Amino acid sequence: MPFIALRRLGYFVSAPPAPPPSPAPFGWRLALGLVGVLIAALTSGINDRVTDIALPDLLGVFGLGHDEGTWITSAYSAAEVATMLIAPWLAVTFSLRRFAIVVTLLFSLCGALCPFAPNLESLLALRVLQGMAGGCLPPLLMTVALRFLPWHIKLYGLSAYALTATFGPNLAMPLTALWTEGSDWKLVFWQIIPAGLMGAALIAFGLPQDPLRLERFRQLDWRGMLLGCGGIAMLVIALTQGERLDWLESPLICVLLLGAGVTLPLFLINEWFHPLPLFKLQLLERRNFAFGITTLTLFMFVSLAGSAIPAAYLTGVQGYRPLQTMPIALCIALPQLILAPMVAWVINRNWVDARYVIAAGLGLLSLACLGGSLLTGEWVREDFYALQALHAIGQPMVVVPLLMLATGVIHPMEGPFASSMVNTLRALFSVIAGSVLENFITAREHFHSNTLLDQLGKRAQGLSPETLVGIAGRVRGQAYVLTFSDAFIGLLAVIAVLLIVLLTLPKRAYPPQPPVSP
Incomplete structure (x- = not known):
């Protein structure tokens, strides 16, 4: 390849790397800065899910059809995932503090303007800008945690990052219910403004200011x-x-x-x-990092069993509104504020093997999926509570230890590379998981409907048209019940793959240790 040949001939000369900034002593001020980044990152993830769930209500407000409305979600998701790829590079170049403040304020500003969009084109433009700004925030959270946290509390910082995968997505349904059922619809967009302003203020107050490193543009990828x-x-x-x-x-x-x-x-x-790549693929040669990437991407499929599938069943079969579905999401979301730090406390012991904690968490998730496969048309919200409790405990038992295993082999100066890869792939596979679930439900619902209607046709001779219409409606409802049961069974196959990866790929890892004195 010409690019490789030119590089070997010395055409691309690496500029001398700037010395790493001196680590700031960790104190209450820096802790507040980290809290600000956490608030901004959680707000970004929640905003994405809330607007997606509330889309049917928003379409009526803006006078848009379903086909036009799907582009509101697509444009945001595409901008968000693509920007995660370059966010760590931009943060290092323009300084983490300055970049975090700008994107957080831009994210909030776009949310403030969205309700006033006069047409679909302007709304899409605002959503693209908001997606670009929001996509920058989760990678910054991991970058900050790897760079600033001292060894004895690093796992607690990673457990805070885990909240973006366990707490944020499950809090979206309750917030959607609050804004669409009894409040002003504009709050679907405006809910992020107070959190965004608070996050930006804490970042400005707590994070240290690095110098600009514009010389990195000489090696811009x-x-x-x-x-x-x-x-x-x-x-x-x-x-x-x-x-x-x-x-x-x-x-x-x-x-x-x-x-x-x-x-x-x-x-x-x-x-x-x-x-100077955006993705440092050589990191995948480290077995624990490769394990973390693989497990986190596949976990995006399993997490659907705790939020998307129960909500889809209650909405599609039982006719629940978001306000009625809200408690099953809260059953997973709220315990994460306690369980994620608890899991970090457990694995922060040298005698605890994080791999066994992950295996136990996958076991609990398997029980939840097995229970979900017994779904019938009689199930209501209360029948999901036991399954949600298993998810609430099992999800942090998987996510927090795998973050420890993956980041334990990463040097702090490699944090931006790791953050770019982890967050981009996690967000991309979240979209893939949602698409797979949507297509799976469509295909299996058609299959079950055709099978049941074929059996009905053999026995329906002589029935009145009104009776046939009523029976067809019940058949469609039963087809959806069988489809959601199949979805839970399919996720058991994903968990089986995760267990195989767990048994073969990661090596024993210990929690962060104090630095060795020279």
């Missing part, structure tokens, strides 16, 4: 930015619009999938050889 961001954006749009446009029957989906299939492999090749 512009090829990687174009290939990576473009490929990810095309893939996300294809995944979120594929079901509506009938996948390969649509020329747009074909072009997007082809574009992603070409650009993403080229992006990975470029990153392997670039002197």
Whole structure:
């Protein structure tokens, strides 16, 4: 490849790296800065889910149809995931504190303006800008935790990051219910403003100010930015619009999938050889980091059993509104504020093997999926509480230890590389998991409906048309019940893969240790 040859000939000369900034002593002021980043990151994740759940109500307010409204979600998701790729690089270049304040304020400003959008085009533009700003925040949280936290509380910082995967997504349903059932719909967008302003203020007060490092532009991986961001954006749009446009029957989906299939492999090749990459693929040679990436991406599928599937069943079969579905989400969300630090406290012991904690957590999630597979058309909200309790305990037992295993092999100066890879892949597989679930439900519902209707047709001779209509409605409801039961069984296969990976890939790791005196 010409790029490789030029690099070997010395065409690309690495600029002398700037000395790393002196670590600031950890105190209450820096702790407040970390809390500010946590608030901003949680707000970003919650905003994405709330607007997605409240989309049917928002379409009526803006006078949009379903097909037009799906682009509101697609545009935001594509911008969010693509920006996660470059956020750590930008934070290091422009200084973490300055960059975090700017993107947090921009994120809040776009939310404030969205209700006043006069048409679909302006609303999409605001959502793209908000997605770009919001996508920068979760990677900054991991970068800050790896850089600033001293060894004895690092696991508690990682447990705070774990809240973005366990607490935030499950809090979205209750917030949606509050804003759409009895409050002003504008709060769906405006709910982020107080948290955003508080987060920006705490960041400005607590985080130290690094110098600008504009010399990094000499080694800007512009090829990687174009290939990576473009490929990810095309893939996300294809995944979120594929079901509506009938996948390969649509020329747009074909072009997007082809574009992603070409650009993403080229992006990975470029990153392997670039002197200052966005993705440092060499980190995957470390077994525990590779395990963390693999497990976290597959966990995005399993987490659907705790939030999306019960909510879809209660909404589609029992006719629940978000306010009625809210308690099952709170059963998982609220305990995370206590359970995540508790898990960090447990694995912060040298005699505790984090791999066994992950195995126990996967066991609890397996029990929850087995219980969900027994779903019938008689189930109501209260029947899910026991399953939600298993999820509430099992999810942090998986996420917090895998973060310890993955980041334990990462040097603090490699934090931005690790943060970019972890957050981009986690967000991308969240979209993939949602798309897979949507297509699975559609395919299995059609299968079960056809099977049940075939059996009904053999016995329906002589029945009145009114009776047949009523029976057809019950058949459709039963088809959805069987479909959701199949979804729980399918997730057991994903958990089985996670157990196989756990048994083969990670090595024994110990919690962070005090630095060795010279």
